Amino acid sequence: MNLRQTWETQLMSLCQGTRDYNPKQMAIREKVFNTIISCFKRHGAETIDTPVFELKETLTGKYGEDSKLIYDLKDQGGELLSLRYDLTVPFARYLAMNKITNIKRYHIAKVYRRDNPAMTRGRYREFYQCDFDIAGQYDPMIPDAECLKIVHEILSELDLGEFRIKVNDRRILDGMFAVCGVPADKFRTICSTVDKLDKMSWEDVKNEMVNEKGLSEEAADHIGEYVSLQGGMDLAERLLQDQKLSQSKEACAGLSDMKLLFSYLQIFQVTDKVVFDLSLARGLDYYTGIIYEAVLTQVGVVPAPVSTEAQNGAAEETVSVGSVAGGGRYDGLVGMFDPKSRKVPCVGVSIGIERVFSIMEQKASAEKVRTTEVQVMVASAQKNLLEERLKLTTELWNAGIKAEVMYKKNPKLLSQLQHCEDSGIPLVAILGEQELKDGVVKLRTVATREEV
Amino acid sequence: MNLRQTWETQLMSLCQGTRDYNPKQMAIREKVFNTIISCFKRHGAETIDTPVFELKETLTGKYGEDSKLIYDLKDQGGELLSLRYDLTVPFARYLAMNKITNIKRYHIAKVYRRDNPAMTRGRYREFYQCDFDIAGQYDPMIPDAECLKIVHEILSELDLGEFRIKVNDRRILDGMFAVCGVPADKFRTICSTVDKLDKMSWEDVKNEMVNEKGLSEEAADHIGEYVSLQGGMDLAERLLQDQKLSQSKEACAGLSDMKLLFSYLQIFQVTDKVVFDLSLARGLDYYTGIIYEAVLTQVGVVPAPVSTEAQNGAAEETVSVGSVAGGGRYDGLVGMFDPKSRKVPCVGVSIGIERVFSIMEQKASAEKVRTTEVQVMVASAQKNLLEERLKLTTELWNAGIKAEVMYKKNPKLLSQLQHCEDSGIPLVAILGEQELKDGVVKLRTVATREEV
Numbered sequence: 001m002n003l004r005q006t007w008e009t010q011l012m013s014l015c016q017g018t019r020d021y022n023p024k025q026m027a028i029r030e031k032v033f034n035t036i037i038s039c040f041k042r043h044g045a046e047t048i049d050t051p052v053f054e055l056k057e058t059l060t061g062k063y064g065e066d067s068k069l070i071y072d073l074k075d076q077g078g079e080l081l082s083l084r085y086d087l088t089v090p091f092a093r094y095l096a097m098n099k100i101t102n103i104k105r106y107h108i109a110k111v112y113r114r115d116n117p118a119m120t121r122g123r124y125r126e127f128y129q130c131d132f133d134i135a136g137q138y139d140p141m142i143p144d145a146e147c148l149k150i151v152h153e154i155l156s157e158l159d160l161g162e163f164r165i166k167v168n169d170r171r172i173l174d175g176m177f178a179v180c181g182v183p184a185d186k187f188r189t190i191c192s193t194v195d196k197l198d199k200m201s202w203e204d205v206k207n208e209m210v211n212e213k214g215l216s217e218e219a220a221d222h223i224g225e226y227v228s229l230q231g232g233m234d235l236a237e238r239l240l241q242d243q244k245l246s247q248s249k250e251a252c253a254g255l256s257d258m259k260l261l262f263s264y265l266q267i268f269q270v271t272d273k274v275v276f277d278l279s280l281a282r283g284l285d286y287y288t289g290i291i292y293e294a295v296l297t298q299v300g301v302v303p304a305p306v307s308t309e310a311q312n313g314a315a316e317e318t319v320s321v322g323s324v325a326g327g328g329r330y331d332g333l334v335g336m337f338d339p340k341s342r343k344v345p346c347v348g349v350s351i352g353i354e355r356v357f358s359i360m361e362q363k364a365s366a367e368k369v370r371t372t373e374v375q376v377m378v379a380s381a382q383k384n385l386l387e388e389r390l391k392l393t394t395e396l397w398n399a400g401i402k403a404e405v406m407y408k409k410n411p412k413l414l415s416q417l418q419h420c421e422d423s424g425i426p427l428v429a430i431l432g433e434q435e436l437k438d439g440v441v442k443l444r445t446v447a448t449r450e451e452v
Numbered sequence: 453m454n455l456r457q458t459w460e461t462q463l464m465s466l467c468q469g470t471r472d473y474n475p476k477q478m479a480i481r482e483k484v485f486n487t488i489i490s491c492f493k494r495h496g497a498e499t500i501d502t503p504v505f506e507l508k509e510t511l512t513g514k515y516g517e518d519s520k521l522i523y524d525l526k527d528q529g530g531e532l533l534s535l536r537y538d539l540t541v542p543f544a545r546y547l548a549m550n551k552i553t554n555i556k557r558y559h560i561a562k563v564y565r566r567d568n569p570a571m572t573r574g575r576y577r578e579f580y581q582c583d584f585d586i587a588g589q590y591d592p593m594i595p596d597a598e599c600l601k602i603v604h605e606i607l608s609e610l611d612l613g614e615f616r617i618k619v620n621d622r623r624i625l626d627g628m629f630a631v632c633g634v635p636a637d638k639f640r641t642i643c644s645t646v647d648k649l650d651k652m653s654w655e656d657v658k659n660e661m662v663n664e665k666g667l668s669e670e671a672a673d674h675i676g677e678y679v680s681l682q683g684g685m686d687l688a689e690r691l692l693q694d695q696k697l698s699q700s701k702e703a704c705a706g707l708s709d710m711k712l713l714f715s716y717l718q719i720f721q722v723t724d725k726v727v728f729d730l731s732l733a734r735g736l737d738y739y740t741g742i743i744y745e746a747v748l749t750q751v752g753v754v755p756a757p758v759s760t761e762a763q764n765g766a767a768e769e770t771v772s773v774g775s776v777a778g779g780g781r782y783d784g785l786v787g788m789f790d791p792k793s794r795k796v797p798c799v800g801v802s803i804g805i806e807r808v809f810s811i812m813e814q815k816a817s818a819e820k821v822r823t824t825e826v827q828v829m830v831a832s833a834q835k836n837l838l839e840e841r842l843k844l845t846t847e848l849w850n851a852g853i854k855a856e857v858m859y860k861k862n863p864k865l866l867s868q869l870q871h872c873e874d875s876g877i878p879l880v881a882i883l884g885e886q887e888l889k890d891g892v893v894k895l896r897t898v899a900t901r902e903e904v
Contacts, residue, residue: 013507013549014503014506014507014549015503015505015506015507015531015533016530016531018503018505019503020500020501020502020503020546020549020550021500021501021502022500022550023498023499023500023555023557026498026499026500026501027498029501030499041824041825041854042849042852042853042854042855043849043854043855043856044824044826044854044855044856045824046475046478046479046823046824047475047478047482048472048473048474048475048478049472049473049478049481050472050473051466051467051470051471051472051578052504052562052564052578053467053470053578054466054467055465055466055467071525071526071528072525072526072528073523073524073525073526073535074523074524074525074526074527075526076523076524076566078468079467079468081467083525094472097465097466097472098472098474103475105475110504112504114528126503126504126505134859136859138859138860139838139859139860139861142838142842142859142860143859146859149846149849153849264842267839267842267843267846268842268846269846269850371498371499372493372496372497372498373493374496386591386594387719390594390716390719390720391719394601394719394720394721397494397495397601397605398721400494401494402493402494402495402496403494403495403496404495404496407586407588407590407591407594407595407598408590408591408594409591
């Protein structure tokens with residue numbers, strides 16, 4: 001590649017890990033957003049917005065091992081700033097700053113992560129998050145159950161195929177770590193490793209625990225037994241009787257709440273999709289209670305985000321088809337922003353909207369998607385009727401009708417009709433000398449060529 | 453302030469020049485967006501989206517003197533990135549990259565400028581832009597006139613009070629600079645100075661031209677005569693006869709097109725608000741033809757963005773009440789991104805949505821604005837009815853009805869009713885033992901206390 005070519009390529013390129021949305025993609029995006037926002041509104045949520053960048057220290061110490069993925073702005077004099085990494089930390093900062101103790105809000109906006117886009121297919125450095133959170137001191141598990149109800153509603157309405165919602169609780173995980181002999185200061189890092197079970201085999205996960213994180217093989221094997229368990233309310237009941245796990249107060253609290261959660265999920269009619277799964281860990285540091293993640297279970301619907309490590313020798317069945325929603329309870333985060341450490345309990349869910357977009361796009365690739373909503377095209381068969389076309393179009397616009405007219409003095413009728421075909425405009429109003437004299441307009445249905 | 457206080461303040465603060473939107477502000481924002489998007493859709497526009505950051509070189513050399521206000525990202529390894537400064541340059545890059553030669557699109561998104569927020573009131577470092585552009589080779593002034601029609605429709609529908617749309621043409625300005633004796637290499641910088649006439653007195657503008665930019669006093673005075681002129685199609689006709697100005701081919705081309713523009717504006721029924729104003733310059737480098745700016749003319753509606761220089765000794769009447777829309781033709785920008793310099797003529801308009809928000813907010817400050825759309829609150833007067841409340845709420849949600857329920861086992865009826873009052877929920881469904889036995893629900897209209 002010579003210098004000129006390099007320059008040309010640069011002139012026209014986007015930065016790595018980002019993308020434009022074309023009109024067709026935007027039409028799909030709008031449809032998806034409308035479905036999701038309708039659901040959030042049905043559940044009584046308000047919405048807020050926060051800036052795309054925050055003070056660097058606002059984001060510091062909130063994301064554990066992922067903090068290295070935060071984008072910083074250049075120091076151009078003034079404050080040190082970072083691009084938001086998610087919508088949850090800005091939400092917590094917002095609550096603390098405005099001393100808000102209860103709110104049910106959704107927030108749909110872009111977040112930024114310096115991930116390696118080549119390594120993890122389908123992941124972008126700029127992507128939408130779509131969050132619903134309930135903040136406030138309430139009776140246990142009621143708002144938590146509503147979050148799961150919302151995931152169930154949205155995934156059903158979007159019609160993405162079969163899905164499953166895995167739930168677990170950080171208190172159960174921590175109790176499990178404790179009884180398995182993990183030192184307390186290693187809970188979070190071991191938790192991060194367990195979180196990789198959806199992308200890596202147990203062998204690889206165990207390997208990381210023992211060889212990288214210095215856990216004893218015995219403790220790792222203990223963990224391995226627990227994280228293979230899946231079930232429903234019955235599993236929670238059984239584990240409450242488990243000789244080892246029941247020694248942990250924390251685990252017992254988590255297991256009792258899990259039972260309560262399932263009782264509300266029954267009332268909400270969503271237990272068909274929810275599984276209590278002890279291998280679910282979630283990477284983020286700030287969760288304190290219930291955690292959940294929804295995955296699509298129809299293999300092949302969407303390319304799985306397989307990392308190169310997972311591809312090397314990992315068993316097929318351990319590869320997750322793709323998480324499309326996740327969340328949990330984080331009762332300590334708001335307090336981190338409050339000078340008096342006043343806590344505001346929160347629970348929320350984030351819809352993995354980018355994954356949803358790509359599935360919808362794949363589905364729509366065969367169909368024709370309209371990218372405008374134009375109802376009428378104002379056309380003419382004869383020359384020198386620009387003024388009349390513009391006049392009629394003005395009347396239509398002023399009456400609130402979506403109308404288009406070609407920006408040419410003398411366009412060909414064929415090219416005007418072709419435009420209607422291309423962009424799916426259903427009606428065309430055809431002007432002619434005779435019609436103008438009679439004070440009428442010919443209206444043609446594009447599909448049938450019927451005229452009135 | 454002691455160290456601990458500093459730390460506390462930092463914990464809770466936002467970066468300078470940015471702000472959160474609370475639910476009430478978001479409700480207003482949604483209303484404004486809906487009005488604007490409806491108008492764009494009525495005119496047949498599609499929408500696209502581009503990343504919030506672009507390669508640094510994409511933005512380089514597009515914004516003239518304002519380039520210093522571009523936010524750069526920190527070099528964390530990889531490409532050099534900048535936050536978008538407007539939506540026009542990314543649009544041009546998008547067209548070139550995808551070899552699109554005609555499109556009518558709108559784009560609503562946030563842009564970033566390292567402006568001094570303390571000096572210029574009402575200006576933020578992060579703010580929304582709301583752009584409509586028409587790209588393509590068409591007959592002159594038809595798309596240009598449609599842009600002005602759109603501004604007229606939007607400002608009328610938003611009901612912001614009296615407004616005026618100033619129009620001018622870069623070719624008229626350049627022709628004027630030429631006949632006034634401005635050297636060609638100073639056109640753009642003198643143009644930037646003329647652009648300040650809405651914030652500074654003529655005296656200050658002249659001073660900057662002569663003392664800072666090295667223009668002769670004679671040339672400055674010549675310019676001063678022209679830039680005081682305002683009119684309509686008649687002024688364009690008169691200037692075509694102007695002994696000096698008519699010597700410039702460029703000016704004549706601009707003036708002829710101005711006449712043509714006004715003829716289309718008459719058909720579109722918008723000449724009541726449009727003024728041909730020779731003092732309008734617009735700061736950006738990339739305009740090549742028609743330029744325009746809409747200002748609100750009812751003083752006191754909104755705090756004027758008065759810079760400190762302008763306040764010192766500037767005459768009241770020179771202070772603009774506030775630009776709420778602006779745009780123009782930029783036929784060269786797309787070619788800057790194309791390796792073969794293929795031009796795609798473009799014309800567009802940007803709605804000054806942040807200004808619109810603050811006016812709407814001021815208007816709404818007295819009224820009660822609903823921030824949710826909940827139709828029914830499911831309540832109970834007696835204890836131990838949580839399960840029944842949740843069941844009814846589930847039925848409502850499943851039927852697509854916006855419903856809320858309190859996350860308490862035994863909430864007081866009064867606090868449930870109070871929540872309805874506070875958030876404007878019109879109906880409350882009250883459950884009781886007796887009603888459950890009879891298989892009915894009492895439905896109360898909150899405002900009238902009527903029950904059925």
